[in-house]
Amino acid sequence: MDEGEKLRHESKPKALFHIAISAAKEWSAHRAASKGAALALYTLFSLAPMLLLVVTIAGFFFGEDTVRALLIEQLSGLMGEQGADAVKTILGGTKQDSGGLMAGIISVALVLISATSAFAELKDSLDELWEVPPSKASGLWAFIRERVLSFGLILVLVLMLMTTLAVSTALAAMEGVFGGGSTGTALKAITLVVTHLVSFAVVTGLFATIFKYLPGVKIAWKDVFIGSVITAALFTLGKFAIGLYVANADISSSYGAAGSVVVLITWIYYSAQIFFYGSLFTHEYAMKLGSRAQLRDSAAPADHASTEQQQTQQQSQAGLIPSK
Numbered sequence: 173m174d175e176g177e178k179l180r181h182e183s184k185p186k187a188l189f190h191i192a193i194s195a196a197k198e199w200s201a202h203r204a205a206s207k208g209a210a211l212a213l214y215t216l217f218s219l220a221p222m223l224l225l226v227v228t229i230a231g232f233f234f235g236e237d238t239v240r241a242l243l244i245e246q247l248s249g250l251m252g253e254q255g256a257d258a259v260k261t262i263l264g265g266t267k268q269d270s271g272g273l274m275a276g277i278i279s280v281a282l283v284l285i286s287a288t289s290a291f292a293e294l295k296d297s298l299d300e301l302w303e304v305p306p307s308k309a310s311g312l313w314a315f316i317r318e319r320v321l322s323f324g325l326i327l328v329l330v331l332m333l334m335t336t337l338a339v340s341t342a343l344a345a346m347e348g349v350f351g352g353g354s355t356g357t358a359l360k361a362i363t364l365v366v367t368h369l370v371s372f373a374v375v376t377g378l379f380a381t382i383f384k385y386l387p388g389v390k391i392a393w394k395d396v397f398i399g400s401v402i403t404a405a406l407f408t409l410g411k412f413a414i415g416l417y418v419a420n421a422d423i424s425s426s427y428g429a430a431g432s433v434v435v436l437i438t439w440i441y442y443s444a445q446i447f448f449y450g451s452l453f454t455h456e457y458a459m460k461l462g463s464r465a466q467l468r469d470s471a472a473p474a475d476h477a478s479t480e481q482q483q484t485q486q487q488s489q490a491g492l493i494p495s496k
Contacts, residue, residue, distance in 0.1 A: 179460050187461060194460075195453040198301070204452075207297045208444035211290070215440050216433075218290035220262050221283040222326060227263070229330045234337055242337050249371075251439040252415050258432035284323060291322035295386045301448060302455045304388040321385065328381050332374045339370050376404040379447070383454050391454070392463035399454025403447065410446045414439055 179187040223243070230239045240263050248256040295318065298304075307314065380400035384393065418435055427434045 188457075191453060191456050191460065195449060195456045198452045198456065199449050202301050202452075204301065204445060204448040207300070208441050208448060211293055211297060211444045212437050212441040214293040215290040216437055218286055218288070219259070221287035222290065223259070223263055224283060225287050225326055226330050226333060229327070230334050230337070233334060238337070239333070242333065242340070246333075246336065246371075250411055251436065252418060254418065254432050254435040255439045258436040261432070285319065287326060288319045288322035291325050291386070292318050294382070295322070295388075297448070298382075298387045298451055301452055302387050302389060307388055325381065325386065329378065332377055336370060336374055340367070372404055372408060375407060376400050379403045379407075379450065383451060391458040395454060395458035395462035398462070399450060399457055402453055403450025406446050406450055407443065410442065414442045417442075 179190055182190070226243070227236050227239050231237075243263065244256055244260050247259050251259075377400075380393075380396050383391070383396045383399055418438060
């Protein structure tokens with residue numbers, strides 16, 4: 173009886189606890205800390221073109237100034253004022269320069285390649301963590317396919333940002349209409365709860381999309397959903413812990429003018445550790461309790477029968493079993 177089969181005979185909470193321990197061991201064995209450092213560096217260099225794409229696409233529907241303001245507001249809640257200041261500076265420098273046709277084409281190509289670099293690095297890291305065999309595809313086609321997939325994830329990010337903006341606008345409109353008296357007080361409390369729920373749902377949806385489509389192996393939506401909810405919960409709790417660390421470490425004063433950038437890198441790095449752990453939890457769950465375990469179990473009887481048939485043929489050829 174393998175580990176997965178043992179876990180399936182235990183209670184759900186106990187099985188999930190063992191999955192969490194197994195994911196922690198895999199996190200250490202695969203040196204996720206080093207992968208987080210590489211991802212933080214790639215993300216830092218990809219952030220400006222990525223934000224430019226997000227602001228340009230979402231700004232087409234809601235206006236660039238509105239999208240920029242929402243980004244700063246959301247990121248302030250995630251990484252604190254210091255990290256958001258660095259993003260605000262980056263956003264201030266993302267301007268679309270006007271030029272000739274050729275200059276515009278080159279500029280767009282560079283922006284797309286730069287913006288998708290972080291997701292490409294993330295895919296490589298997930299493939300290593302999930303022990304996905306190297307892809308047979310190589311060369312220009314593999315590069316284009318990887319970048320198109322990464323760009324698709326950026327579009328998903330834009331869609332989720334637009335959803336958040338639409339919900340925020342609707343809630344603000346309701347507060348404007350019913351903002352007085354006890355009704356207004358109750359509505360503010362409801363708005364706060366709904367805002368947090370929407371934020372959690374957006375983060376969960378983003379993680380689910382990444383786990384489902386980015387790695388080179390496919391797992392069922394049920395496994396993806398469970399893993400992404402766990403990862404989003406850890407991410408929500410972790411952002412408070414990271415915020416406390418950044419505040420107590422007083423990084424901004426230690427590094428002077430570069431303090432806000434260091435805070436941003438620190439936040440990305442520790443967030444990457446949470447994400448990698450969540451991805452390993454998702455993988456371990458799928459392999460031992462989820463769809464991959466069921467697939468392996470269904471294939472086991474056929475494999476066993478095939479093995480017995482081969483052994484019988486070998487024994488017959490060796491004269492151990494009399495032929496009829």
